[in-house]
Amino acid sequence: MSSVWLYNKKLKKWSKKFKFGDIDGDFCFDPKAPLSDPLVNAISNDLKIDKEYIYASAGISQLISAILPLSRWEEIFLPSIEFGLYERTCIIHNKKTTHIDAVSTAEFIEELKTKNSSENSLLCISSPRWFNGEIFSLAQINEILSIFKGYLFIDEAYVDFSNNPNHLLDLCMKNERIMIARSFSKKFIASGLRAGYLITKLRINGLRNTLIPPHSISTHSISIIVKLLNDTKLLKSFDSTRKYIMENRDYIYDNLNGFDGIKIIKSSANFLTLIFDTEEKMNKTYSKIKNFVGVNKYNINNIFFIKIWIKNLLFSKTIVNSIIK
Ligand SMILES: Cc1ncc(COP(=O)(O)O)c(C=O)c1O
Incomplete structure (x- = not known):
């Protein structure tokens, strides 16, 4: 899609006057070719992951709002202390919720062992955790997969400040019970750009068609993030x-x-x-x-x-x- 702002003389002159540069007031989404999204392509090149497993979004917040309400989840498991949007989304959508009380990740796993789950359960965890920044190790995620029967939504909003930001990607590409959510809000100190993405092999019916205008990421944000990702x-x-x-x-x-x-x-x-x-x-x-x-x-x-x-x-x-x- 191309924005009128890019070719209309009057509008171009106005944006030049205020030093806004080229304004693109549009969305990138092309329903006929959803995988042509430049952000999806840039992330795919960056992480060497096939673009069909990458979903661009207006931040992790949009992913939480799109994925938690799905009817396939009969029960949502949340840490008692977590980024507040998880709890709010469950309340708004009347989702059955089970809380896990734990200070450390090791305690979290022990507590999780005491809960019953099914293949229709969703466990949401931030890693590094919103609470104390502790990261779940690869071994811990594997342990969670063995004790928890459902799916994992792993929120990696802060992962860029860890020693090995990509430590779960291989596992995610091998196991369709894992969804990894990422954000450019912290990495590029740009939460107002509303840019993030999901990586998963899980096929969620209609997910790509849910992350569309008017709530999705803007072309303006995409062009900034793509330029950043290409600027070594x-x-x-x-x-x-x-x-x-x-x-x-x-x-x-x-x-x-x-x-x-x-x-x-x-x-x-x-x-x-x-x-x-x-x-x-x-x-x-x-x-x-x-x-x-x-x-x-x-x-x-x-x-x-x-x-x-x-x-x-x-x-x-x-x-x-x-x-x-
Ligand atoms: C754990 C966690 N997840 C998600 C978000 C929101 O991320 P985004 O700006 O990508 O929507 C935040 C913001 O503070 C957060 O702390």
Whole structure:
């Protein structure tokens, strides 16, 4: 499809006046050739995965909203502490939901063993987890596949801040019970572009026709992301930012784990979570760092925790010093 903005003289002049560049006010979706989507093609080249297994979306949020309500899922299993859209989607669509209470991934698996599931069950987990950034290892995902009878929706929104972002791709290509959801929101610090994708061998009837206008990803966003994916220089700079964030995250972990009863589980995300036995202890630590942007406290099901979004080294050092002084 081509947008009127690209050839109408008046509109072109207007976008030039305001330095908007070439404005494409359209959607990419071509119902006659859905696999011609440039984003699907760019991801396919990048990951060396056949494009028929890749579904472009307006972020992971659109995938959650499209996949969780499907009638094939009789029951949805969710961690008790998870990105809120999962719970909200289940409530809106009246889905039977089972919650898994666990602080660590190892506890999560033990708790999952106590639940009954069927081939019509869907388990949604973020990995790295929204809660504490802990990533499920390949061995743990294999264990989950052996104890859980249904399908897995693995949300990898934060995976770019882990040591091996592609560690589940081979398994996903071998096992159609796995869906992997990914986002450009965190990787390219571009959540407003609304861009993400799903990788799966599972055939969900009509899925590609669900991720279409008007809620789908815009041509504008696609053209930016595709250019980014093809720009090796810029990708290298994103990669060094990513490594810098990881180092600054680990700096806080190394200096605070165990201090004054603070428990931290190693994070593979761009944030770190401090966990406390009591609300009082949490509030004491929170009072020392509450004025920093990107520091939030939570009490979810009596799990008391503070999430810290990682920035530069000075920020990490200031956080550590503020807490231990
Ligand atoms: C675990 C998790 N999944 C998904 C999302 C939303 O991703 P997107 O911007 O791609 O819709 C978020 C956003 O914070 C998140 O934390």
